[in-house]
Every structure is written in C-alpha cells, then in structure tokens.
Amino acid sequence: MTLKGDDKTMETVQCNSCDNPIVFDEDAIEGEVIVCPICGAEYEVKIEDGSPILVELVLEGEDWGE
Numbered sequence: 001m002t003l004k005g006d007d008k009t010m011e012t013v014q015c016n017s018c019d020n021p022i023v024f025d026e027d028a029i030e031g032e033v034i035v036c037p038i039c040g041a042e043y044e045v046k047i048e049d050g051s052p053i054l055v056e057l058v059l060e061g062e063d064w065g066e
Contacts, residue, residue, distance in 0.1 A: 013054050017041040028052045 009026040020038040024045070028034070032045040034054055043054035 011052060013043075015039060015041055016056055022054065024052070024054070026052060033057060 010023050011026050012021050012023045015022055015036040018039040020036055022034060022036055024034050028045045030045055030047045034043045042057040044057045045052050046055050
C-alpha cells in the first residue's frame with residue numbers, strides 16, 4: 001500500500017511475525033535495514049521494478065567447524 005503525506009510517499013507492508021504494519025519511505029535505499037517497532041523483526045529493502053519492497057532479513061549463523 002502507498003501512503004502520501006508531508007511531501008513524502010510512504011510504503012507500508014505487514015510484518016511476517018506479528019502482522020504489525022511497517023511504514024517506510026518510498027525513497028528507501030537498497031540494502032537498508034528496517035526493523036518492526038513491535039516485535040523487532042528485521043527486513044532488508046530491495047528494489048524491484050523501481051519500487052522498494054521489504055524482504056525478511058535472515059542471518060546465517062556460524063557453524064564453527066561443526
């Protein structure tokens with residue numbers, strides 16, 4: 001969903017973990033990390049067809065040789 005106000009266009013998506021709406025600037029930079037203010041889930045901004053989308057950030061753990 002796209003919101004407009006205060007001379008900025010905002011995008012909004014629902015958090016995959018808690019369904020909270022996450023609002024971010026349309027001019028967000030690819031690779032920027034957005035954090036859900038309710039549950040702390042982290043999302044990375046990706047640019048797809050000229051529009052920013054949020055992709056859940058998955059951090060790979062160390063296996064320490066196991």
